[in-house]
Amino acid sequence: MIAKIKTRADFGGIVNYANDQKNKKKCATLLAYEGVCAISNKTIADSFQIQASMRPKVKSPVKHVSLAFSSQDISRFPDNEEGDVLMVEIAKKWMEQMGIRNTQYIIARHHDTKHPHCHLVFNRIDNDGNLISDSNERIRNTKVCRTLTKEYGLYFAPKNSKARNKSRLRPYQLRKYNLRSATLDALVVSRSWNDFLGILKGQG
Structure with a gap:
């Protein structure tokens, strides 16, 4: 399980x-929502x-996961x-463990890829007008995803997985992956250190 946050x-x-x-390929299904x-x-x-207008100085109140x-x-x-039901349960647990509470959200499932996935949209301005912090969200997200993957017995890809679908990577991601x-x-x-450097140098 991975979560990409924007x-x-x-x-x-x-x-x-x-x-x-309306998109027949994507065929989204609204699985759950709150406050909308x-x-x-x-x-x-x-x-x-309307809810985001409580904090007009916040220029980016939208989170898409x-x-x-x-x-x-x-x-x-x-x-x-x-x-x-399982997808919604995990998505809600992800939100809870990321500290995303008391706010509006929608969870929609897409059917346009081989791997199961859903999209979560939530309001950074909560129901009381407070700003939900996104401090260190990448670090927290990694930990939460690992925790939930273990909790639900989901598949753990090897760290150097050759099975990763490289065709889905962007150019900079592919360079990073290959490196x-x-x-x-x-x-x-x-x-030895010299062996290590020599092998890498040989690959350019």
């Missing part, structure tokens, strides 16, 4: 993306915006009520 300024575009039920009028994407976005699970866990998240793989491979066969 901060945004506008609710409208993110809600339309997360809950795009879910008649349409516009009313959802308006609900978010993609919660992705390994394709190894497909059987755990069937495309039915059972799979949806890390080369470094770890060199480390395994090196008997």
Whole structure:
């Protein structure tokens, strides 16, 4: 399980993306929501915006989180009520452990990839007008994802996994991935610092 977090300024575009039920490929399903009028994407976005207006100085009140699970866990998240319930349960636990409480959110599942995943949109301005802190969120996110992966017995990818879908990586991510793989491979066969440097130098 991994969670990618992005901060945004506008609710409208993110809600339309997360809950795009008109796109046949994506075929989004709104699984859960709190504190918003879910008649349409516009009313959802308006609900978010009204609450965010309590703190007009906050320029980026939107948080968009993609919660992705390994394709190894497909059987755990069937495309039915059972799979949806588990996905919502884990998403809510992720929010709770990240300190995201007392605020508006939506959770929508997408069906356009081989791996199960959902999108979470929440308001950084909580129901009392307080700003939800995102301090050290990347570090906290890594710990929470590992904790939940263990708790639910989900698939743990090896640190140097060759099974990773490299075609989905952006150019800078692919360079980082290849560098890390080369470094770890060199480390395994090196008997000295000079061996290690020599192998890496040989690979450019």
